[in-house]
Amino acid sequence: MFSLSSTVQPQVTVPLSHLINAFHSPKTTPVSVSASISQNQHRDVVSEHEAPSNEPVLNLRDLGLSELKIGQIDQLVDSLLPGFYKDKNVSSHWHTSHVSAQSFFENKYGCLDIFSTLRSSCLYRQHSRTLKRICSDLQYWPGFIQSRGFKTLKSRTRRLQSTSERLAETQHTAPSFVKGFLLRDRGSDVESLDKLMKTKNIPEAHQDAFKTGFAEGFLKAQALTQKTNDSLRRTRLIVFILLVVGIYGLLKNPFLSVRFRTTTGLDSAVDPVQMKNVTFEHVKGVEEAKQELQEVVEFLKNPQKFTVLGGKLPKGILLVGPPGTGKTLLARAVAGEADVPFYYASGSEFDEMFVGVGASRIRNLFREAKANAPCVIFIDELDSVGGKRIESPMHPYSRQTINQLLAEMDGFKPNEGVIIIGATNFPEALDNALIRPGRFDMQVTVPRPDVKGRTEILKWYLNKIKFDQSVDPEIIARGTVGFSGAELENLVNQAALKAAVDGKEMVTMKELEFSKDKILMGPERRSVEIDNKNKTITAYHESGHAIIAYYTKDAMPINKATIMPRGPTLGHVSLLPENDRWNETRAQLLAQMDVSMGGRVAEELIFGSDHITTGASSDFDNATKIAKRMVTKFGMSEKLGVMTYSDTGKLSPETQSAIEQEIRILLRDSYERAKHILKTHAKEHKNLAEALLTYETLDAKEIQIVLEGKKLEVR
């Protein structure tokens, strides 16, 4: 319950008229002041029952006392009633703890003990003796403070039951003026304060001042609580309004409402996202896919136009392609182009351990989509919901989820305007039922972009950053065979970060090359200490590769040579295909092998056969793979003919040894060709190795300058 009583003063209604009446009514009922006052008995005196609630509330101005300060009460009382406290026998055990006394009082009466509060907050500490006693007495006055607290039915009945008993006790135990109040309320004789003062021998002239002193105390307390009360009411109003507005917003806001509803598990739903800002313009390098999806856009724009002629559009389109090639982007662009809602769901969201949850989510998704047709539902990672998996302990209800998906897809008519686009990296993993006509019956391949596509994607993302005019996106595109759109976006972003770290104003080719190498080969290992001997070996090894590449007609053009350690390598030479190679010629394959051999040949020629290193092992791997494929797959061996040998382990020993023999010959010949070139160009080889030792990294132009025997400009 909403209880503020411990921190903020609750609403107070002090029946001041009682106090004032007591001061001024000359009632003369005999007084019996009890000497022994028990705290518990006193508490029990007061009950909610007896609290007069409609009494007029006086304010300070009515009494002409608005200027009187609380601190003055003590003085006032002391001067007016010198002997009053000395002989008043107030039990000292009351003062043990005003905090617990107060909470005890509250629990008991359901109202706040304002005197105790006053006493503890200001008076008690400052006037420990005199006012403490006054306040102790006042504590048992029926000054009612209606606390907005927590009351149990039990405690209330208990109070009601015991009221009469307690009143009886009061007559013997309560201070006389308290009793006066109580008894007056019940129509009995009332003891007046005047009488009390007479028994205490207060001089007549001082009695009025004494009474007003008490009145002032009450009024001060009331004024204070009234003020607090006003601000409390205002705060409550504001909190209430905020609460109402908050709940309303929660239900109205689509994003929040999704979250709100998804927390309820079974009732989860997905809300659409309007995709106005994503169009086909944003998807680069996948022209064929865009063309195929164009008709879906037309359909979404005007479903009737298509169905009038009896045409049937696919319900489901499957986008197939490697990760990061823009499948999600394409689906968004379809919705954006058609300006219809886009419902995104990831297959893994439906993969639930609990029975029915996945199926229920699918149901909700389709229900909402149908209500908002025309629209696009996109299910990413379709294989994780629609895979051909047998029910396993990990996915106990997958079958149920697939069935629900199939049922939903079958359940709406083609012209309803709902298009489901699924995306997967593994179409072969999909359940056959899903790719049957009437379901995901249109497949669109989204391949990795070719060099033209990569150039376009790089240009697109370069245009979003500051880059130098000398940047040639095509060079980067040529060096990033196999990169997806997402990887190219990342490359440009990393280059921008690198430029920022280096304090550059623009991104140049250097940063782009840097981030490309970082993605391809891992980060630079600048901290690695490589001794001069190893550095020299690496420089000659890498320039060996470069020289072969440079002087072999069918080798790919060199892009860069470096002896900067990166990832697991100590250096590398990168070559750029002029185009994506869809086909490779025999000469090109042999050239690749020769370039691979260049490193080891260089080591042998420069340092001697005893000083060759282990650094060429991956070069040999590479060369061996090419040679093996030439012999067993491409029919490029005269001896073994145009036959393919897929499982070499199952071949006859003779064939196996013949294959091995052919591979060995190819590798040996390659090694010899490389040796010949390096011997012929020993001078260039040496110059290049020295340039690498000096500059660490050389680009294509610089390599050419060195090999032409020109001097490199000092960088």
Ligand SMILES: Nc1ncnc2c1ncn2[C@@H]1O[C@H](COP(=O)(O)OP(=O)(O)OP(=O)(O)O)[C@@H](O)[C@H]1O
């Ligand atoms: N062809 C592209 N043109 C422009 N940006 C692209 C392209 N491909 C990918 N991107 C960028 O990469 C991000 C990731 O691509 P997206 O999520 O569409 O790939 P995906 O094929 O759906 O990948 P996944 O299979 O991992 O879900 C896109 O948001 C976009 O920024």
Ligand SMILES: [Zn+2]
């Ligand atoms: Zn090498």
